[in-house]
Amino acid sequence: MLNATPLFELRTVTKSYGKQTAVAPLSLSLQAGEIFGLLGASGAGKSTLLRLAANLINPDAGEVWMEGVKLELPSDMLIPGHPDIKIVHQDYHLSAMLSVRENIRYALRYYEKDYRDARIEELLALCQLQNQAEQPIKLLSGGEKQRTAIAQALAEEARVLLLDEPFAHLDLPNNRRLAETIRNIVTETQAACIFVTHHAADALSLAQRLGVLKQGSLVQTGTPEEIYQHPANAYVAGLCGEANVLDRAWIAQYFANQPWHEMPENKVLIRPEALALFKRPAAGRVEAQVERCIFEGSRYRVNVRLAEEMLVAYHSIALAEGRKIHLSPKNRPA
Template structure:
C-alpha cells in the first residue's frame, strides 16, 4: 500500500466567491492523481505558478480541496473545514522561511518539538538528530549565530523530530548560493535517508532534484505532465516544456527541417517520432562523419566547453572537453 495516495484532486482560487466572474477563477490544481511509497523522495518540479506549492498545502491539510481524495497510510486526510486547527499531526511542512525560534538555541529548537515526551527519550532523540545533521558543535548557538545551511538543517531535523510519516519541503534550497546548495543537498539527503523519512519537495530548479529524487513529477498550470525516475524523464520527455525544464537542449525541432544526413542518423534511432529533443551530450565530434558543422561560438563553463554549431539554418548546442576554434568545420555524430 502506498503511504500517500492522491486521486482526482482539484483546487480553484477566486471566481464567484470573491465577487468575480466564473472565468476569472484560477484552476490551481487540475485533476491530479499520484502516490508515494514509504521511504521515497519525490520531487515536484515546475515553474512559478504551476501549482506545486498549492499541492503541498493540500497534502498538508492546510487548503480545502474542491474535489478528489487524499489518504495517508490508508486513512483519509481530514480537510481544514472539518477540524478546529488546520494541518495533520503526521505531516510536517517546511516552508521557504527558516521557522526557528530566534531566542532559542539550536538544541532548544529541536527539543521544543519533543516537549511532551519523556526526558530520557527526548535527549536520546535530540542527540541522534544532532549527530546525523552534523549540528553537534553549534547546538548551543542561537539561529542568528550559525550559517544559512546550518539553519536549514536545523529546520529539517526539527520537522522530523517527532518522526512524521511524511515530510514536505517547499523550495528548501531557493535562498542559498550555489556552493552551499551543493553541500546542503548532500546533507539533507543523508538526514532524510538515515532517519527513514518519506519526503516530497517542490522546486523550480531541476538541479535541486538530480541526485536526490527517487521519482520526478513535472507540473504545469495545475496539471501533472509526466512522472518517472529523473533519468526516465530526462531521456524521454513527453513535450517541449518537460524537455526544457529538465535540462539543456541541443535542438528541438521537426524531422522534416533537417538535412538528409541528419534525418538518416535520427531515423535509425527512432523511426516513429515527428518532433525530437536532442541533448548537448548526445553530439560528438567525429572525423569520419558526413555531417559537417561550423563552430559558431565557444563558452568556457568550467569542466567543459559549450559549443554552438551551425548546420544549414540550424543552431545546435554541444558540450566538449576539448577547446575547439571558432570558424572550424567539424564532423559530428549523434548518439542515443
C-alpha cells in the same frame, strides 16, 4: 516489492482560486522511504500542491490519504494539518535568537525531559548539526538553517516530510550536503518525502521518482533517467536540461537512421551530450560553424550553426567563435 497500501496518497485533488486553476485533477502516491521530486517553473502550482499535501488547505475536490485512511478536511479541524505530516518552508520558520538545540527543543516542549534530550541528540546527529548545536540561528549558513528546520520538523517522528524549494538559497557545497542529509533521513526513518524545486539539477540528482508540473497538471512522472532521456514533450525536455528539439525530417537530411528520442509533432530530441565535435571532416560528419563557446567548468557549452538551425553541444576544449567544425552523433554504448 512495494507495499500494497501506499504510505501517502493524493487522490484526484484540485484547487482553484477564482478562475485561476492552481492544481488540476492530480493523483500521486508514495511508499515509505521514497523521495519524490516535483519539478516546475514558477507559478506551476508547486507550493499550492505542497499545502494540499500538508493538509493545510481544503482541496476543491479529491482526498488526501495516509496509510489507507482518508484525512479529515482542514476546515473541519481546530488546527489544520496532520501530526505525521511536516512541511519545511523556504523561510525556515526558526527563531533567529535561539540556538539550534533550543529550536529543536521547542518542537518537543510537551515531552518528558529524558525523551526530549535523547531525541534532540538523535536529530542533531541525523542532520549533521552536532557542531552547530549551541550556535544561534542568525549565525548559521543557509544549509545549516535548512538542516535545522528539517530536524525541527522531524522532532515528532514525521511519516511524511514536505520540503518547499529546499535548495533555493544554498551554494554548491551546502546543496550537496543537504541532499545527502535528506537521503540519509529518508532511509533511516522510512518517511516519505516530497520536495518541490524549479532547478532541474536538484530534481534529477535527489529524486527517486520525479513529476513535472505545468499549470497545475502533472504532465509526466517517472524516474529521473526516464524523464530526462524520454520526455513527453518539448516543455519537459527543456525544463529538465539543455535540449535540441528539431524537426525530424530536417535533421534526417544530415543524420539518417539515428535513434533520437521521438517527440510530438514530428520532432526529435537531441541532448547536447549526444553530439560530438571534431576539427577535421570524416565520413558521417557534417560541417557547422561555431557561434559561441562558453566555459562551464568541466566542459564548454558550444552553440553551433547547422544550416538555418542553432544547436547546442558540449566539448572538452575551447573552440574559436566563427571557425568551422564538424558535427556527428556520438557512438552509443550497446
